[in-house]
Amino acid sequence: MNIKELHQAALKAQSKSYAPYSKFYVGAAIIDEHGIIHVGCNIENASYPVGCCAEQSAVSQMIINGGQTIKHILIVGKSGEACSPCGACRQIIFEHGDELTQIHLQSSETQFSSHNISDLLPSAFDGSKLDK
Ligand code: THU
Secondary structure (H helix, E strand, O other): OOHHHHHHHHHHHHOOOEOOOOOOOOEEEEEEOOOOEEEEEOEOOOOHHHOEOHHHHHHHHHHHOOOOOEEEEEEEOOOOOOOOOOHHHHHHHHHHOOOOOEEEEEOOOOOEEEEOHHHHOOOOOOHHHOOO
16 A cells, blocks of 8 residues: 555545535545545535535545445545544445554644544444344
């Protein structure tokens, strides 16, 4: 995994962010189980709750392009500051990740701290327990 490449991909996606309301621009880049990178940005809406987070749009890209599992996801917000995923995005990462999935958050402009989803979302609701 090349974290510089993943960081560049997230920054490029962030440059596409549509966030005229919050002006908080977010980019996310995923590496899937095939080693393919998928990116997303936040896309806001005048009807605020309709907006979509960067992580969610990156997962949509992964799924539509044939990836199934997030192996790494790197998120950029304000330069050099961690943009910790919201609760809903943690649940989305849980759904499409596994116990080895690494979530990389900025700790400085060029450095990242890495987390497991079980640290960020302990006792997650696990859909595999649902009757299908
Ligand atoms: N946002 C994300 O895209 N990802 C996060 O992890 C946190 C928040 C977006 C949602 C909204 O467009 C803006 O940041 C401000 O909350």
